[in-house]
C-alpha cells in the first residue's frame with residue numbers, strides 16, 4: 172500500500188494469522204470496495220443514529236474546536252464533521268437521491284480503496300469520547316460514525332494489531348492481557364501479602380468462589396494499577412461483603428465496543444452473565460474502566476442472548492452509596508496531597524457518573540481541586556477507545572491528543588510541587604496518562620479513584 | 635411562465651415536499667435505536683426529556699454552551715425566520731389584524747404593527763444570514779468542512795429574503811395582504827387564477843414565490859433535513875435514564891441490594 176506516500180498515519184494492522192484468531196477472513200483488495208458498500212448500506216439502514224448523523228449535519232463547525240484530537244493536531248480530518256464525512260460522502264453517493272444525482276454539489280464521492288485506508292487512519296484517531304455530540308446543536312454523534320466505520324473496517328479485515336490481539340486474548344483467557352488462571356491466583360496472593368505488609372490487615376481476594384457479589388476488575392489492575400485492585404478488596408472487606416472475582420472474566424473492558432459491536436461485544440457480555448450464573452452471584456459490581464462500564468451499563472442489556480436478571484452496578488456507585496449511608500469511615504486527612512480529577516468521558520457523557528465521582532472524592536481526600544472544563548464537558552485524555560498504540564508515529568499522535576489534558580492539569584496548579592495526584596478512574600485513561608505525564612512533564616502521580624478510597628479507608632501508619 | 639409558477643408549481647412543490655419528507659422520515663423510522671446511547675447527565679422522566687429537547691429546539695441550549703458567537707448569529711437568524719413565517723400566516727390569513735382581534739389595538743394600529751414587525755424581522759434575518767455566510771467563508775475550520783451546497787443554501791435564503799424586503803421597501807413592487815389572500819384562497823379551493831388578478835402583475839412577488847417553491851422542493855434532499863433531524867436525533871440521545879439501585883446483598887447497612895433507591899429498578903434502564 173502506498174501509505175507512506177500519501178502521508179497517512181496508521182496503526183499497525185493485524186495480519187491474516189491475527190485475524191483468524193478473531194474469526195475474521197481477509198477480504199482481498201480487489202473486492203474490498205464492493206463488500207464495503209454492501210456493509211455500509213446495512214449499517215446505515217440498521218442504525219437510526221448513524222443515518223441521522225449522515226443526513227442532518229449542517230456543517231456548522233461547532234464541533235471543530237471541541238475535539239481534542241483536532242486541537243492537538245490541527246489536522247482537518249480530525250474535525251469531527253470531516254471525520255464523519257469520510258463515511259458520509261460515500262453513503263450519500265450511493266444511498267441517497269441527492270448524492271446519486273448531484274455528487275459534486277453536495278460533496279459526495281465514489282468509494283475507492285484509498286478512502287478505506289484513510290478511514291482506517293482517522294477512525295483510529297478518534298477517541299470515541301462524544302464531546303462532539305455534546306456540543307452539536309442536534310447532538311449528532313461522530314462517535315457513532317467512528318463505531319460504524321470501525322465495524323466496517325473490521326468486516327474488511329482492517330483491524331489494528333493491538334485490538335485484534337486483545338480480542339483474541341479475551342476469547343482465550345477472559346482477559347486482555349492473556350493471564351491464565353494460575354497467574355490470576357498467584358497475583359491475588361501476592362496482592363494479599365502486599366496489603367498485609369502495608370496496613371497489617373488480613374484481606375483476601377477470593378477467586379472463583381461461589382458468592383453474593385462478582386467483582387469485575389480490569390486486568391490492568393493486576394499489573395499496572397495494583398492499588399485499584401487492592402482498593403476494591405479493602406472496600407469489600409471493610410463492609411464484610413461475600414465477594415469473588417472469576418478467573419474466567421478478569422476484565423472490565425470490552426474491546427467489542429471499540430472495533431466489533433457484534434460478535435466480540437456480545438461474547439464478552441455473555442461471559443459476564445454466564446460466570447455470574449455459575450457462581451450463584453446476586454449482583455455484579457463493575458471495576459474501574461470507562462469504555463468497559465459503558466459497554467456493561469448501556470450496551471450489555473441489549474446484547475444478551477437471554478434475559479439478564481442479575482443487576483449490574485459500578486463500584487463507584489456502591490462506594491458513594493455506603494458513604495452516604497455513613498457505613499464507611501474514611502480518613503480524608505490521611506491524603507493531603509493536592510488531587511485533581513480527570514472525568515473519564517465514558518463516565519461523564521455516557522454513564523451519568525459525575526456526581527458519584529465527586530461524592531467519593533470529597534469523602535476520601537482533603538485537598539481536591541477541580542479542573543476546567545470538568546464533568547460532562549471534560550476533554551478526553553487522548554487514549555479513549557484504546558488507541559494506545561506504541562509505534563512511534565501513533566505514539567506521537569497520542570501525546571498530541573493529550574495536549575489539552577496536560578494544559579488542564581497544569582491550570583489546576585496541583586502539579587506545582589511535584590506532589591500532585593491526577594485521579595483517573597479508568598484503566599485506559601491511566602494507560603494513556605502515565606506516558607502523558609512524562610512527556611508533558613507534569614508533577615503529578617496518576618491514580619485511580621478506588622486507590623484513593625482504599626488508602627483513605629485503611630490509612631498507612633507512618634511511625 | 636407566471637401562470638405556471640402561480641397556478642401549477644405550488645401543487646407540485648407541496649407534493650414534492652410532502653412526499654420527500656415522508657420518504658426521509660420513513661427511512662429514519664425503519665432504522666432502529668440499536669444501542670442505548672443516551673448522553674448523560676440524563677433526566678429520569680419523560681417530562682424531563684421533553685423539557686430538555688424543547689430547550690434545545692427553542693433556545694439552542696447546547697450551542698449556547700459551546701459557541702456563543704455562532705449561537706448569537708444562528709439563534710437570531712432562526713428565530714426571525716420563524717417569526718417571519720408566522721407573520722406570513724398572520725398577514726395573509728388575518729390581513730395583519732391579529733393584534734386587533736385579540737383586543738390589543740385598533741385595526742389600523744394592528745396593521746401598522748404587523749408591517750413594522752415584518753419589515754424589521756426581514757432586516758434582522760438578512761443580517762443573520764449574511765453573518766452565517768461571512769462565517770462560512772472566514773473561519774478556516776468551517777470553510778474546510780463546507781461543500782458547494784452549503785453556500786448555496788445560504789445564498790438561496792438570502793435571495794428569498796431580499797425579494798421579500800424589496801417588496802416591503804419599494805411600494806410599487808410590493809403587494810397588499812388582500813390580493814395575496816385571494817390568491818391563496820384560489821389555490822386552496824383549486825380554482826383557476828385569472829389574468830387580471832394583482833398577483834399576476836407583480837414580478838418581485840412571483841420571483842419570491844418561485845424561489846420559495848424551489849426551496850420547498852429540495853428541502854427533503856438537503857441538509858435542511860436538520861429541522862426534523864434534530865428532533866429525531868435528540869430523541870435518541872436525550873432520553874430519560876433510571877439508575878440501577880445501589881446496595882449489596884449481605885451487607886447490614888443500607889438494605890438488601892434490591893429496590894433500595896426509592897422504587898427505582900434494580901438494573902438501570904431507559905424509560
Ligand code: SF4
Nearest residue numbers: 228229231232234307
Ligand atoms: S456540530 Fe453537528 S451539525 Fe455542526 S458540523 Fe458538527 S456534526 Fe455537523
Ligand code: SF4
Nearest residue numbers: 238297298300301303
Ligand atoms: S468522539 Fe471525541 S475524538 Fe471522536 S470526533 Fe468526537 S470529539 Fe473528536
Ligand code: SF4
Nearest residue numbers: 461515516552555600
Ligand atoms: S480513555 Fe478515559 S478519557 Fe479517554 S475516552 Fe476512555 S474514558 Fe474517556
